Amino acid sequence: MQSDKTTLKDLSVFAADEQGSIFGLLAHTTTQAGKEVLRRHIQSPPDGYEHLLQMQEVVQFFTRHTDVWPDVITNGTLVMLEKFFDETDGHRAQPSGVELLFGKYIQKYLNKQEYFFTQFSLSHITDLLRGCMQLTSLASLPDVPALLKRELELMAREMVHPLTSVLLNINKDTPYRELAALNYKLRREMKSNIQRLVSHYTRLDAWQAMAKATLLHNWHFPVLLPPATSVLQVQGLYHPLLPQPIPYDIALQQNQNFLLLTGANMSGKTTFMRALGVAALLAHLGMGVPAAAMRISFLQGIVTNMHVEDNLIKGESYFFAEVQRMKLTARQLQQQGAHLVLMDELFKGTNVHDAYECTKAVVEGLLNHPHHLMVLSTHLHEVAQHFSTNSSINFAYFTTQMAGDDQFLFTYQLQKGISNDRIGYRILQKEGVLKLLQGSKENT
Helix, strand or coil: CCHHHHHHCCCCCCCCCCCHCCCHHCCCCCHHHHHHHHHHHHHHCCCCHHHHHHHHHHHHHHHHHHCCCCCCCCHHHHHHHHHHCCCCCHCCCCCCCHHHHHHHHHHHHHHHHHHHHHHHHHHHHHHHHHHHHHHHHHCCCCCCCCCHHHHHHHHHHHHHCCHEEEEEEHCCCCCCHHHHHHHHHHHHCCHHHHHHHHHHHHHHHHHHHHHHHHHHCCCEEEEEEEECCCCCEEEECCCCCCCCCCCEEEEECCCCCEEEEECCCCCCHHHHHHHHHHHHHHCCCCCEEEECCEEECCCCEEECCCCCCEEEECCCCCHHHHHHHHEEEHHHHEEEEECCCEEEECCCCHEEEEEEEHHHHHHHHCCCCCCCCEECCCCCCCHHHHCCCCCEEEEEEEEEEEEECCCCEEEEEEEEECCCCCHHHHHHHHHHHHHHHHHHCCCC
16 A cells, blocks of 8 residues: 655654654554564555455564564664674684683783673574564464464574574683674674674564553554455544544445535644545554554555645645646546545645636546545535535535634534635634734834
């Protein structure tokens, strides 16, 4: 499944403040390297339906076996291994017999740092091997998924090496001459094996992190459907970054693939679309989603059209940036496979009449692509009214309750139909903007 940087930004997947991002909710890896593998997995999810099913099976396996993850491997383990192998060039010659005989005393008293570094590094390599051996034993479990079993078998293959048993038998009493000889051989004979072993481990680290996040947040695994028909049905959907979210229900399918959202400013339209996009992305990572239940067909990609920026250097206006993003969206829809398209208030960079005409024309074009799933929010009540009799469009809105002239209650409840709420001017009045401006006039 494809999603570009703009889509990931619109959905708050990554952010400078990790705690305020979706990635921050998922990053339960043991190691920093595993965290980077998880980041790449989010940027490049499984590219086919069968692969996605296999990935979901792996994450489900780790949710059933929460006690199998080895604690002997830490982030420090991988940091030490990287440092150890980066210093290979400093050990070009095999230690001589004299060096081996007197090396312990020379190193211990004249170069304590290198002596203890060798001991410490070898102990971390031993920890890696022991932890990976613990993981490879999972291959014998009856419910181990095929994808995970293949990964474990590849991991086990890297440990089939004459030095493995030697490493597993070293301890604090191992003579220095053995450590020095092992230090030299390891750097030259097993470096590639260890590095590939680390790659397998970090991949598993990312997978188990998704399982841990699914359990921690009490998310539920979606039913993944083949791409033959476009379906997206969710009950109890919510945005996982909100402290007290309001759940939504939504259903999109091939004969009614377009949801047109209306509602007042701040009523919850954008949050809803982001929640939907996040759930679709998480489903295509193979993990649980923030919803009570979800059925979703495999999507070729997610495209958002929520927040665009003008470009001062290129001399491109905000409206031109909106047009370019819509052009990219149209190109994506020409590809094979269904996409989820999320559009928030199109053409904000022009006047109301132009925005209406442009939005209407775009919607008419989008309706020619019934195999894609689309959501559009708009303040333009006239757009919704224009398409009100179109059977391909689902209409929903967020209610705003009024209490007096300046009191608003946003329920964040999704209702069927079209809203005609208009509270922008009242919000301007309530916040005292007009009084401030009037006061500025009187003070001149």
